[in-house]
Amino acid sequence: MSFIRLALCVAGVYSMFLLWAIAQERLSVPFESIDGKSSDKFKSALFIGTCQSFLSCLSALVYILIRGKKGASFSSLLGLELPQPAKPANGSAPNGTAKPNGTSNGHTNGHSTPTQPLSRNALLLSYLQCSTFITLAAPFGFAALSYITYPTMVLGKSCKLVPVMLMNVLMYRRRFAPHKYLVVAMVTAGITVFMAFGSESPSKSSKHGASSTGDAPPASAQLVGAAYLLVNLMLDGAVNSTQDEIFARYRVSGQQMMFWINVCCTLLSACLGALPLPYIPVIHPTVSASGMSSEFAQAIAFIRGHPGVVMPLVQFALTGALGQLFIFETLQHFGSLTLVTITLTRKMFTMILSVVVYSHKLTSGQWLGAGIVFAGISVEAFVKRKDVHAKRVVQEKEKAKIKQL
Template structure:
């Protein structure tokens, strides 16, 4: 799942192009390809072995997942990536077309999300994968029963809600000023920086393939930084020439 989500930059760019005919600078395509390839290499060349299924209900005798089950998982992942791409590209379009702030978008998105999840949580729906996984009763009843059984979970839930809300403030501020492509690049490279930090703090070992993947990601980020630095320098040179021309006149 993490490996699939590391390719999120690709559907975000594709949806921007397909839905809103948005064009990107050529170097953006190179940066997206390098970051996606680097994180894929980092995830794929790790020492972790894929876990086997706990039961053979949906697989073979060894508990391995069947082709059908794997297809369902991949389908869920692709749907998630497509919806992510459509959401981010639509947010870019809203910021470009209407004068809204990141906080306003954050507020209204959370209002609609709260309304939808509240309705789903109290309706006695039959079991629906993803939307209503409870076998019986409502989602709200199951959640309250869990809290009654494990009252210590209240404090972590409050901390999770607080940190999530604060994090959203920065997310939507970045969306407003820099766009979804930059935001997704930040979130993906943040995961890589977290893993590299674990190497320093907890002395985790990386394989040569993972170091190579990290190098590809940093090279992609460097391309982005170099292009921006070049553009800023060119803009300054142009401004200086214009000032000199005006002064001469």
């Protein structure tokens, strides 16, 4: 049963996120108008994010209701009934107040087990903080694709360890194991090599009607794309560090976190998209002739004039929502090590699939840079596997001592 569950999780993560990646890249290139006389890019990143977060919170809610304990209250199913810490006896830490993954991702969080009452409002504010970072991060990632190629984007997103470490240090004063700094150095070197040897313009998709000269983008464009990607990764790092903090302080499941974060993301992006705002670089790039517009109104007008955007938009939102469920299912039953292995190999296949489907051309120097990056991430996975094995050996020895007693 465990093997079948793992096989289903791997198949789900691979299939959903490979299809998601294809749709994401398709959304970054121009679409022909309904009269066939022009082609334009779909710039409404907030509309795209709203569609995905709405479907994600629905899928998480359905999952929670199906897999939740029978007889449990609705607030309990949604993770709003928080366990309160017991009074410590003889200086010992209270039981049941923090998840055992308070040292997740291979680092110490620098926090002791909380002894003060857990606040529902504080938990919801933490979810809102995550959602704000996610809502702001998505437009920067989408905008970066106008300046860098999708394989570069995938490689950069594979290096999330760097901003996660940085934001953990800056926001929560956490410390990290020495090998992680080696991983960061390898990842940084690999990205530098990959971008230095790049020779292809972004948004190339000859098979789907997008035009491209094939010339290498100017260095200034690559710098702009790299800057947007860096902002996206920094915000992603803030999300991950905040999620670590939530798991360390509250007894919530991954699906409960997925539900509330996506609910908040939907509300935030819907508010931003519905308001008549002036032109704001990256965040609100679509405007009407008057200079003030609702992004959702512009998005709907674009969809009416460019019906080809509908299928990749639906594919992006649906596969992203279902893929998150497989991610959290894997995390719950098989742990973060298995999840890291799956996502690492998935991103490698995403790069290869993008090269094949959209006819990207990578130089030998870029393949070398990609190899350095994935080698660095593999070092992280190898060390984590050794740590997990060592902990299991210690646990088995402790169990043996207890049986002898």
